[in-house]
Amino acid sequence: MSASIDAEVIDLRSDTITRPSKEMRAVMAEAVVGDDVLGDDPTVIRLQERCAELLGKEAALFVPSGTMANLTAIRAHTQPGDEIIAHNESHFYFYETGGFAAVCGCAVRFVAGERGIFGAEAVEAAVRPRSIHFANSSLVVVENTHNRGGGSIWPMEKLRSVADRARGLGLRIHMDGARLWNACVATGRTPREYAAPVDTVSCCFSKGLGAPIGSIMAGDRQTVARAARFRKMFGGAMRQSGIAAAAALFALDHNIERLADDHRNARLFAQGLQNVPGIGVDHEHVETNMVFFDVDSSLGSGAEFSRRLESRGVRAIATAPQRIRAVMHLDVTTPQVLRAAAIIAEEARRGTAATSCVA
Numbered sequence: 583m584s585a586s587i588d589a590e591v592i593d594l595r596s597d598t599i600t601r602p603s604k605e606m607r608a609v610m611a612e613a614v615v616g617d618d619v620l621g622d623d624p625t626v627i628r629l630q631e632r633c634a635e636l637l638g639k640e641a642a643l644f645v646p647s648g649t650m651a652n653l654t655a656i657r658a659h660t661q662p663g664d665e666i667i668a669h670n671e672s673h674f675y676f677y678e679t680g681g682f683a684a685v686c687g688c689a690v691r692f693v694a695g696e697r698g699i700f701g702a703e704a705v706e707a708a709v710r711p712r713s714i715h716f717a718n719s720s721l722v723v724v725e726n727t728h729n730r731g732g733g734s735i736w737p738m739e740k741l742r743s744v745a746d747r748a749r750g751l752g753l754r755i756h757m758d759g760a761r762l763w764n765a766c767v768a769t770g771r772t773p774r775e776y777a778a779p780v781d782t783v784s785c786c787f788s789k790g791l792g793a794p795i796g797s798i799m800a801g802d803r804q805t806v807a808r809a810a811r812f813r814k815m816f817g818g819a820m821r822q823s824g825i826a827a828a829a830a831l832f833a834l835d836h837n838i839e840r841l842a843d844d845h846r847n848a849r850l851f852a853q854g855l856q857n858v859p860g861i862g863v864d865h866e867h868v869e870t871n872m873v874f875f876d877v878d879s880s881l882g883s884g885a886e887f888s889r890r891l892e893s894r895g896v897r898a899i900a901t902a903p904q905r906i907r908a909v910m911h912l913d914v915t916t917p918q919v920l921r922a923a924a925i926i927a928e929e930a931r932r933g934t935a936a937t938s939c940v941a
């Protein structure tokens with residue numbers, strides 16, 4: 583199906599590493615295109631309409647990346663000097679080069695919560711009083727699934743109560759749904775159900791769905807029109823982008839349901855690491871396609887251990903001093919995932935054995 587990866591390397595760094603399949607490349611090659619900056623690329627229009635429908639929103643905007651989806655949404659919802667309420671492990675805060683501050687002029691006030699998920703009370707406590715002394719609280723950002731939270735899924739009731747409270751407090755709410763498809767496949771809920779409580783939502787095609795480029799940002803017509811203006815300002819308005827939109831349409835048609843395979847592989851991988859000395863994994867918390875595991879300091883740091891894994895042909899990124907993330911995706915098979923877990927277990931056993939010999 584998809585372009586095969588080097589058989590010697592099992593790459594679990596991210597679900598972004600997938601390469602477009604032959605079939606996907608074929609639809610890209612044949613895509614009917616126009617000039618999307620002039621508003622007449624039919625394939626981009628089709629993708630935007632389909633996503634608006636899928637997400638139950640008035641309009642949608644095709645953007646080059648998840649980062650730009652979040653940035654245009656944040657910029658559209660806020661004014662410089664505003665404060666955003668969000669979890670401190672949020673992707674937009676952690677991994678998007680501080681664009682919320684540099685480009686949007688916003689500050690962030692953190693709310694605490696397990697695995698990236700927080701409650702309505704936390705939002706209420708974080709809102710600044712309306713007075714000349716304070717920043718203007720204007721936006722809440724939630725992330726579903728939550729990347730650094732372990733691929734965790736927002737419980738629907740919690741999402742609704744946070745959104746209701748936010749709205750009651752005069753705030754808008756954006757959902758970074760880069761991996762919303764994973765939440766849908768894991769729970770059986772529709773994208774529309776998850777998007778209903780929020781004002782805007784963004785989703786990636788270049789993560790689990792296997793497309794090479796592209797994200798969608800959706801919301802009410804006025805906010806999306808504002809976001810389209812910022813997309814242009816940020817240099818993200820593209821010309822014959824129907825070629826990329828065709829890949830996204832193909833991904834929506836073919837690669838959503840199979841995310842269940844990634845989720846199953848994640849559970850198998852976590853099971854393979856259970857009871858391995860020096861490795862800590864909480865397999866009950868494997869909800870979607872990500873497995874975070876802790877590495878005991880006797881095995882070195884997460885970065886050191888991941889270099890050892892790399893030398894054995896298993897690639898995974900250290901996301902904290904003693905923590906490594908492995909992500910399942912379209913271009914990795916169940917036997918490869920099981921082999922990766924076995925290699926990690928072998929390396930861990932070797933590491934602890936060596937340490938105890940020295941001691």
Ligand SMILES: *Cc1c(COP(=O)(O)O)cnc(C)c1O
Binds near residue numbers: 788797
């Ligand atoms: C990857 C990711 C993004 C950003 O997507 P890019 O296409 O890499 O810019 C945004 N949010 C979350 C939760 C992500 O995992």
